[in-house]
Each structure stands twice: as C-alpha cells, then as structure tokens.
Amino acid sequence: MSSALVLSSPSMLQVSASPKALAAAAAENQSSLKPIVGNVSVVAHRGASAYAPEHTLEAYRQAIQMKADYVEFDLQMTKDGRLVVLHDETLNRTTNAQQVYPDRSPWAVKDFTLEEIRRLDAGSWFNEAYPEAADKHYAGLLVPTLEEAIEFVKQAQKGKVGLYIETKAPDVYPGMEEKLIAALSRYDLIDNGDVILQSFSEESLRKLKTLAPELPRVQLYSAAMLKDKDVYAEFKRISEYATGVGPTKSVLVPKLIDAAHRNGLIVHPYTVNTQDEMVSLLSLGVDGMFTNNSDLMAELLKKPYISHGTASGDVTDSSAVLWARANKESDIQFEISKDPSFTAPTVRKNERAAAERDYTVQVKVDGLSADTTYYYRAKALPGQYTVSGSFHTAPKKGSQKPLTFVWGGDTGGQGEIPPFKAFQAMAALNPDFFLFSGDTIYADNQTPSVPNPPSDSVPDFWAKYKENRTDAGLRSLLQKTSTYAIWDDHEVINDFSGPFEPLTPFGLQAFKDYWPVSAERSSMDKLYHAYSWGNTMDLIILNNRGYRAPNAAPDGPDKTMLGEEQLNWLFDQLEHSDAAVKLVATSVPISIPTGKAGARDGWANGEAGDLTGFETEFRKISDFIVQKEIKNVVFVTTDTHFAEVIQYDPSGDGIADYRELVSGPIGAGRGMPGKLDPTFGPERLYAEGGFFNFGACRIDPEHKKFTVEIRDESGKVHFSQTFPLE
Secondary structure, rough: OOOOOOOOOOOOOOOOHHHHHHHHHHOOOOOOOEEEEEEEEEOOOOOOOOOOOOOOOOOOOOOOOOOEEEEEEEEEEEOOEEEOOOOOEEEOOOOHHHOOOOOOOEEEEEOOOHHHHHOOOHHHHHHHHHHHOOHHHHOOOOOHHHHHHHHHHHHHHHHOOOEEEEEOOOOOOOHHHHHHHHHHHHOOOOEEEEEEEEOHHHHHHHHHHHHHHOOEEEEEEOOOHHOHHHHHHHHHOOOOOOOOEEHHHHHHOHHHHHHHHHHHOOOOOOOOOOOHHHHHHHHOOOEHHHHHHOOHHHHHOOOOOEEEEEEEEEEOOOOEEEEEEOOOOOEEEEEEOOOOOOOOOOEEEEEEEEEEHHHHHEEEEEOOOOOOOOEEEEEEOOOOOOOEEEOOOOOOOOOOEEEEEEEEEEEOOOOOOOOOOOHHHHHHOOOOEEEEEEEEEEOOEOOOOOOOOOOOOOOHHHHHHHHHHHHHHHHHHHHOOEEOOOOHEEEEEEOHHHHHHHHHHHHHHHHHHOOOOHHHHHHHHHHEEEEEEOOOOEEEEOOOOOOOOOOOOOOOOOOOOOHHHHHHHHHHHHHOOOOOOOEEEOOOOOOOOOOOOOEEOOOOOOOOOOOOOOOOHHHHHHHHHHHOOOOOEEEEEOOOOOEEEEEEEEOOOOOOOOEEEOOOEEEEOOOOOOOOOOOEEEEEEEEOOOOOOEEEEEOOOOOOOEEEEEEOOOEEEEEEEOOOOO
8 A cells, every 4th residue: 555645646536626616515505504594684682672771662773773684572462452562461670660550569561551551661770770771861761552663663764674573472462463463554564564473372373374474473482392392393393384483592503403494494593692692503504583782793794703613723832723714705813822811912813714615714823832821812804703712832842741631522423413512521621632533523424514415515524514613512612722633434434445435535625624733734635743742742643544445455464544654654653752651543443343344444353254454554553562662652532432441461461561542422323332352452441332421631740640531421420540651
C-alpha cells in the first residue's frame, strides 16, 4: 500500500464546485432545519414589552418603530361582551384594579364592564416593576379594545405590520371567536390583511377555521402539552386545522422542527429575549419567534451574525486555531486577549466567510504564551452580535504540569440527535481540552438534516455538522475549552476505506470546514499529527481512515490501516517521546472486534477463521512498544458504543505493556460489550454498555499517577482507576 494518501487520485470524485454552485446546492439541500418561509418573522410579544407596559398602544408604537413584523394581541372579553387586549384573565397584575375596586377580588376581566376597565391605569405598574425602563408618560395608559388596537396599528404603519391575535381562555368567553372574526371583517382584514390567529385551545382554532378558513392558525404548545407525545403524529393530526405551531422555546429540538416542517407547519416559538437564544433557535430553522425585544431580533436579522458558536483547536504552547461560522458572506473578526474584559492589548484577525466553505472560517494565532488562558470573541462584520470563548495553551516542553482532559465520540447516530446531555457534564469538569474521538457526525444516518441518507454532497455533510451544533451543550463546551477533533467512519460513510470510497473528498472537506484543524494536519489531507502538553503528555493523533486498505481484504503484511509513512511516523513519535504519558488517539479499537465478519473495521480479527482485521499491522506497533520498552502508552478511542478499559500483556510476562480506554456513545445507539480478541493478551478491567457516557483523564506527573474515569451523561462516575506512571 502506498504511503501517500490517495484522496487526490484522478479516479476519485473531486470537490471543485464554484462558490455559487455550492451556495445554491446548500440552499436546496434536503435539510428540514431551515425556514419554510421567505423571511423569518419578528413577533412583538405583547408589543415592545421589554420597554413599555405590555398591551398598551405605547408598547405597540415602540414595537412598530423597532421594525417588528407582527404585533401580538392577547384577547379577553368583558362582562358586557367587548373584546379587550390583555394577557391575564385578571386585572390585578397590569392595572391598579385592586386600588380602584378593592372589594372585587379576584378582579377577573369577565366580571367587569368595559366602562369600568376604562377607569384603570395600565401603565404605572410597569414603572414600579421596571424602574430602569420607567417613563412618566406611561402612567395612566389604558387597556385598549380590540378595535382601538387594530386602528392604531393600521394607522401607524399603513398595513405594513401584521396582527398576531390569540384567543385567550376561549372556554371562559363563549362567542369570542365570532366577535373576533366580525371585527376583522369590519376592518377588511380577512382577505386584505396580514393576520395570524393563535390559541392554546384546539377547539377555538377549529372554530376559527370554520369562521375564516383564509386566515392562518397557529396551535400554541406548553411543555406539558407535548410531554411524551410523538411530535410527528401530533403535528400530522393538527395539520387538519392549523398552519403552524407556537411551542415554548424550551422544547425546541431538531425533531420538533422536522416534524413541523414535514407537515407544512411554520414554527414560531415563544418567548425569546436574548440574542444568544435567538441565534440558537435560528440555527434550528425556526420561521419566526415571539420576543419582548423586537429591536434585538430585527438588528440580528438585518446583518450577518455568528450562527453556530465558535471553537478553538489544535492548541500548542504558542498557537491555536480559532473557528467560527457566519450565516452569510461577511468578514469575521476575531479578538484574542489574556484579559476576559479585552481591556488589555488584543490581537485582531479577520477572515472572509464565503460560500465555498459554508461561511466557516479558521484563523491561526501564533506567538502566544505557554500555559496561559486566552479569551477570544468573534463577530461577523458589520454585525455587532459577539460570541466569546476561551482556551488554555500547553505548557512549555520540558515542564510537567497536571492535566485534565475529556474524550468521547459517537454523536448523532441511530436516531439519537441533539440535544445531548454529556457535553454539559464534560464542561463542568473544566478540562484543559476535549478530544473528540471520531464519529462527530453520522453522515450516513437519517436525521432531520439528511432525511434521505447517505450524505452524498458537500452541503449534506455541512448540514450534519450544523445539526449537531444546534446542541447548546456542545457549543458551550467548544467555547469553554480547546478541541482536538479526529474523524472516523461516519464522517463519511460506515466502515469506509478512504482511498476507495467516492464520498471521501466530500466528507473530508466538510470535516476540515467544521473543525479547527491546523495546517500541519490538514496539509496534504494527512490529518495525523502530534501535540505536546509539556512533558506531561504527548498526544499522537492517528488517521485510521485516509490510508486504509479495504476492510474485506485478507490480513497480512500488505494490509494496512495507517500506510507505511504514517506507521513509521508513529514509531518515531513513540520512540522519541519523553512525556510521562504517550496518548495515542486511534478512532478504532484494538481487541474489540468491529465491522462485520469478513470485513473487520478495527485492528482485531475477532472470530476464529475471520482473518480480515488489521492485526499484522498492529502487531508491528505492539512489538515496537514492547521491544523498545516504551512506558505509559495509552490508546484512547470511542467507536464501539460502550465503555471499556483494557490493559495488554502481549508478551505474557504478567506485566501490562500498554492500555486502551474506550468511551461512548455521547449520542448514538447504545451497545453492549462482547468477547475480546485474545491476540494481544487483553485484560478487561471494566466494561459497561447500555448508557450514554464519556471519559475523563487526570495526569498528575508530580505524584506519577494517571487516573481514568468513565462518567454517564449526567456526570456520575461509573468507573475510576488510578494507574502508576512508570
């Protein structure tokens, strides 16, 4: 097998589409995680309710000034049958009803006439509750009638702002729907207006469909209403009478968006008040959202913004690679500083986000101080929305400092898609770095981003990475610490051999686009590289995919997983490392048989008579470690979908020569441990399956200890053992 990577062979598919073609393909890809409307709607929740008393004409005026697309009206009905705009069924929260009518508890709207309600002050409460936004002119504002609200909005923007009207508690107010439709008819808004109707009440929406089938209707959902429901079945059912869904933001996940969009339903979550939350939901593909802060969302939609978080990676003692993605073509500006407030001198770097890389950028920052925490922030110019992160540089070569890292993989497969809990538990450990050990996506599995797998175009692969980046925990971990990302099979297609798989170039481009990978690793597409953490640890990253022979080929001296050049490089790294721990990141296990009979995917052959593993090549590695007496070699991987800790005694002298640490899955099918291949003398120290998990390691060079833990997705320790460092 040639030692050169064969990804650029003329016989292979090439990724050479123009930026325009790639952008068009991305726009047309099969993902449901994108809006099904032309423009994402800004819905002013109770008006500009962060700045003025909710459901007053002043709140509507400010919302219109802030470029909201819709102003929301919540309807209640008075004792004398008039529709008024008010959120609560009672008057005491947002008016002075208790003072004016002290003996009429509980101050229900239905118990008051319109004339009585008109005596109330609907503005002063806001000045008391929110003194930072108080205005003396708010005192004395009135509760508007539906007609007053319609006339005000129509006059203020001459029909450019739509009305988003909710029937609140319609079971309390018989005839509410008929009165609403009659009012809309009088103002010629049924056929000639921009009106959306909404309700938590299915009965009310069905009635509204009968009364005015022309108007769109949105079924609102609380978290309790969707608990334990199959959203696909639920949204198919409601599509008989609804044209959209309005879920609380807490339940927004890819499956909900997919279920809605596949049933032709728009998605307008509530109530979203920070730009971080807005960007998070925009990454899921919502069609609009309710917000108290219309100005923040309108500003976000008007300019480019960082759409899927930031990341840092491939950190050394003097450099790091920074990553970010914009939602459109723009210049992304990075600022880097030792000071989290960025008041100290900062380094600024700009990089153009363009279509041919799906608007992702990477910049390398050099000249950094060793063993130092750095802070960075990124924004897509001329936008002002900023995303921040941090990383810690490696100690200088020769120094020995304690080290904590986490590792894991298998994310987004077999129907398990965001959100993933494990990333939050990883971040809570404050690791020095995160080793993402492969299967960072499942490009060949069905998910909302690629409902018709396998991914067979670069935009499909991009969509998979974006889908996993909708996970808030993953974004948080990537922004909190640095990452060394490696690929395995599902970054392309199950059990692939890079030189022989036509999809390899597509998967490789997307992997390099979406992970902060240094030029040293990405040049020549080699992906293998070594990183030192002082003299505490040398991290030796292998590329187990790009050079491998077909899995079905018989094992023997000519069968390779690494290629001659990479194998010799590995020997050199092991022999000349003076670090306390030599950590070899391999994306496939040693003695756990993977793949299938007749086409093994890991090093092991497995069953007797099935000689299709890569044991001949690994024996060279094993013999090299033993013969050179290289101490404290640890192989770390995922891939198997269960956790296992194994030590090896290939010489049979009763002394462990190297160890293997296996974790996972973070979010994929959960497997169970099986029989180990005996070739290299494995001793199973721990094995457990059937749960989501990750690994954590602590190296204490001063006390010559190496501790490994397997933790479940909540952070609970299932296994812990400390090994002495020889």
